[in-house]
Amino acid sequence: MQFTGRRNKFGTNLQTELYLQPLQFYGQPPLENISLSEFETFAVERLKLLKTVENLGVSYVKQSEQYKQKLEKELKNLNFSYRPDAVDKDNKESSKKPPQNGPSELEKRRKDHISHFILRLAYCQTEDLRRWFIQQEVDLFRYRFNELQPIQKLEFLHKNNLQYDAISVEEKKNLKDNLVSSSYAVSGIKVELEEFYKVPFQDALDLVRTRKVYLKDGFAYIPHQDIVTIVLNDFRTRLSKALALTARSLPAVHSDERLQPLLNHLSHAYVGQDYSIQKNVGKISLEQIDSLSGKSFPLCMRKLHQALRENHHLRHGGRMQYGLFLKGIGLSLEQALQFWRMEFTRGKVDADKFDKAYAYSIRHMFGKEGKRTDYTPYSCMKVILSNPPSQGDYHGCPFRHSEPELLKQKLQFYKVSPSGVSQIMELVKGMHYQLACQKYFELTHNVEDTSFSLSHPNQYFLESQKLLGGGKDIKREADTPQRSQENSAPRGSSAADASEHLAETTEDLDAFFVDV
Structure with a gap:
């Protein structure tokens, strides 16, 4: 099938550059042709991943070691990207030895990108479906963002126009007592080593509401470890708007007789065993x-x-x-x-x-x-x-x-x-x-x-x-x-x-x- 235009496997240079990034906001739709078979496979495997995210989020404390280990295992099993620096490693290793079996990191990121947009089509149809999809995608995004190195987090913020500046050493010194008392996760000993960002308070309402940050002159002073909250709010807002726009385009998508049954089934999809195959016929009286x-x-x-x-x-x-x-x-x-x-x-x-x-x-x-x-x-x-x-x-x-x-x-x-x-x-x-x-x-x-x-x-x-x-x-x-x-x-x-x-x-x- 075709999303928009005709492109080769990894699309334009712009899209190839997108897959070089370890994380994205899914702002740019796929620009290539894929088969209906690949369409269905990608959709089902991402659905399995999101259902795992849902189950883990209730069974374990989010971002705990057990939670992260199980989610990483599922990402590996389904061949989705999970290593932020994997492209660089792949490039270095490929020059030293023959390519390994299985998809490369770029191929995994391509799959992640395309499968996200396929499920957008399936899960934009009702409010309940949108709410479920957004929650699982936000939780998956949180895990991936937290796995980034500090320098990668800053690069991600800048590339997505979230250019929050770190306060100077002098300002940090002047506000030290206030930062310690309001940001309980940061001890007094670590304030000098911790980066703080000056963010308009309306961009950090969740942190303001729970009194986790220092407020002054309309700005919230956010420690580096809590910047994920700002990013998640932005991601949630963008995704919610994107789903609303996608819902408007559904009549055109449903006119394609190949896609309509697939999308309708995906929102109700069961991806486990088929229990119509009876192994125990007649063994129950x-x-x-x-x-x-x-x-x-x-x-x-x-x-x-x-x-x-x-x-x-x-x-x-x-x-x-x-x-x-x-x-x-x-x-x-x-x-x-x-x-x-x-x-x-x-x-x-x-x-x-x-x-x-x-x-x-x-x-x-x-x-x-x-x-x-x-x-x-x-x-x-x-x-x-x-x-x-x-x-x-x-x-x-x-x-x-x-x-x-x-x-x-x-x-x-x-x-x-x-x-x-x-x-x-x-x-x-x-x-x-x-x-x-x-x-x-x-x-x-x-x-x-x-x-x-x-x-x-x-x-x-x-x-x-x-x-x-x-x-x-x-x-x-x-x-x-x-x-x-x-x-x-x-x-x-x-x-x-x-x-x-x-x-x-x-x-x-x-x-x-x-x-x-």
């Missing part, structure tokens, strides 16, 4: 479902299961979400037909009506009718962002779609501790719904820190089974049917081998579910 729902189902599926048992019916949104989840954990087509028929006929649906109105849709879900597509269980992003529940519905994400007080009551009913409820509600308040679910997993499984990043209900189930059963395959046992959630743990199951994909293909299935 119907009698086990009640017990499993209390021990290994995520809250969204636990809610659907309880509603089905109580009402003997689910509307089509709930049947799709829950039915595909059960398919993903190992129910065969025959088991699924038996399960739904048995439950619906306990209510107002007789066997004949079930066969006419519902059986076809279940066979279609398993790829035995219609286009014979093997439909994929819903990811967390799909549950959160599409088809919100209305009155009488039980599908959706409880952390996203439940009233806070009702969610709190449900958590308390499931024996989550008061401190755990508070932690979950804080994550919900910050709109970190998947992280709230992961915290629910940790609290209900008595683990302090999970080794995975939760992004799929079926992943929740498999991780629970591995934890409770020692990583062994599910052993089919004829448990006594029961409605209450018990504490006896079934055997675990290993995760299904699966391929990565950009978006799920369940939309066509909607037409085959009939509300009665």
Whole structure:
């Protein structure tokens, strides 16, 4: 595809010069042709990176050593730039020995540049998407800026017209007591060695608001280590304006039939395993479902299961979400037909009506009718962002779609501790719904820190089974049917081998579910 104009791989000299810089504000769009395949790959890998940034920001103190180590590892794995001086090192090393395998630092910076602009197109469409994108990009930018050497930080400020002058030694000496008392991060011993910048106070409102800087005559005196706050405010403002401008151009972009489906899917994209591939088909008996729902189902599926048992019916949104989840954990087509028929006929649906109105849709879900597509269980992003529940519905994400007080009551009913409820509600308040679910997993499984990043209900189930059963395959046992959630743990199951994909293909299935 083409962004603007026709250019070679690294564009004009201006763009090549841009990639020589270790950091940028993404003010200049890419000026080269790329293939649709590269477009999709870059977008998915940056999305993986930003989701990692989000998870780390909640799980660890930002800029702590553990946070930085894990983020650097992810940047390496996805081939994004992470070494500020890497271009100079690459140039020196290339003259001494043959080129190494893998992309060069310039290629990594090119990928970083292009992928940022692709996700701008996908995440400018709604206020919620813009807010999420800005927050993750700001956190990523903070990490990269803090990794720069002092001289590189000054060069970056000057190149981006943030030319804040350091105060003189004499002025620093005269203001020493004030600087020490107002800039608590700087001890009296270090003031002589620390650079201070004289900045218009309106450019440092965050620092002024938290009383971290000395104010005099309309200027804030900022220690070098806090200058990142000024840079981040500027970056956030520029990116927010850029997303608003990008949103205006969407009609023209959506006229390209190649790009529209890709961009629409990216904002809802799930980039993990495909749980439509069933490794444990038939290894779960119907009698086990009640017990499993209390021990290994995520809250969204636990809610659907309880509603089905109580009402003997689910509307089509709930049947799709829950039915595909059960398919993903190992129910065969025959088991699924038996399960739904048995439950619906306990209510107002007789066997004949079930066969006419519902059986076809279940066979279609398993790829035995219609286009014979093997439909994929819903990811967390799909549950959160599409088809919100209305009155009488039980599908959706409880952390996203439940009233806070009702969610709190449900958590308390499931024996989550008061401190755990508070932690979950804080994550919900910050709109970190998947992280709230992961915290629910940790609290209900008595683990302090999970080794995975939760992004799929079926992943929740498999991780629970591995934890409770020692990583062994599910052993089919004829448990006594029961409605209450018990504490006896079934055997675990290993995760299904699966391929990565950009978006799920369940939309066509909607037409085959009939509300009665």
